[in-house]
Amino acid sequence: MVYFIGIAQRQFIRTILSINKTRAYFYIVFLKRYLRRHSLCFLFLRLAQELRAEVTFLDLIIFERMKLSVYVLKSEHSFDSAHFLANYEGKCRQIHGHRWRVIIEIMSATLNTGEQLDGMIVDFSKLKKDLKEEVDCFDHVLIIEKGSLKPSTLTALIEEDFRVVEVDFRPTAERFSKYFYDRMTQKGYRVKSATVYETPTNSASYEEDPHGAV
Numbered sequence: 405m406v407y408f409i410g411i412a413q414r415q416f417i418r419t420i421l422s423i424n425k426t427r428a429y430f431y432i433v434f435l436k437r438y439l440r441r442h443s444l445c446f447l448f449l450r451l452a453q454e455l456r457a458e459v460t461f462l463d464l465i466i467f468e469r470m471k472l473s474v475y476v477l478k479s480e481h482s483f484d485s486a487h488f489l490a491n492y493e494g495k496c497r498q499i500h501g502h503r504w505r506v507i508i509e510i511m512s513a514t515l516n517t518g519e520q521l522d523g524m525i526v527d528f529s530k531l532k533k534d535l536k537e538e539v540d541c542f543d544h545v546l547i548i549e550k551g552s553l554k555p556s557t558l559t560a561l562i563e564e565d566f567r568v569v570e571v572d573f574r575p576t577a578e579r580f581s582k583y584f585y586d587r588m589t590q591k592g593y594r595v596k597s598a599t600v601y602e603t604p605t606n607s608a609s610y611e612e613d614p615h616g617a618v
């Protein structure tokens with residue numbers, strides 16, 4: 405048997421196998437897209453044996469059935485705020501406002517079992533609340549990229565009681581999509597994508613491993 409997986413990758417699978425088998429599964433699917441050699445089940449079993457991970461026959465059946473199947477939840481929230489793009493030649497250099505729509509998609513190959521959350525990835529109300537928490541920080545504020553205003557201007561705005569939120573990135577829809585992707589990931593969600601609409605017809609999305617897990 406020849407393995408086409410490097411030591412670092414095996415170490416990574418070992419770690420995630422010990423934490424969460426679903427994540428291990430996603431990672432192996434991702435690898436398999438590139439290897440295109442063995443069946444997922446076979447590859448998983450060989451890796452599990454090599455790593456001495458406890459994988460039951462039932463796990464294998466579940467993993468095999470999970471092939472490229474995933475549940476996706478979507479939730480949306482919006483905020484109104486002003487921003488400007490420093491060092492930009494054009495009208496976006498001026499302070500202007502948007503209604504930003506943030507759409508988050510989370511995914512899981514399995515659903516919860518048990519009473520309250522049976523048949524769910526997560527309770528929609530929890531997902532909605534967690535997204536709202538992140539989004540509401542930017543509602544009715546002036547978003548400023550750090551260092552893009554003179555300190556005296558920033559001080560004057562704050563002294564006028566304007567709500568100002570500084571971010572360490574250029575406040576574009578693209579940057580915000582990665583920002584919300586990361587924030588929801590930090591909250592423990594397996595995020596499929598984060599999309600931010602700056603206008604009703606213009607949006608940016610951020611995904612990782614778009615050809616791997618789904």
Ligand SMILES: [Zn+2]
Binds near residue numbers: 500
């Ligand atoms: Zn804008």
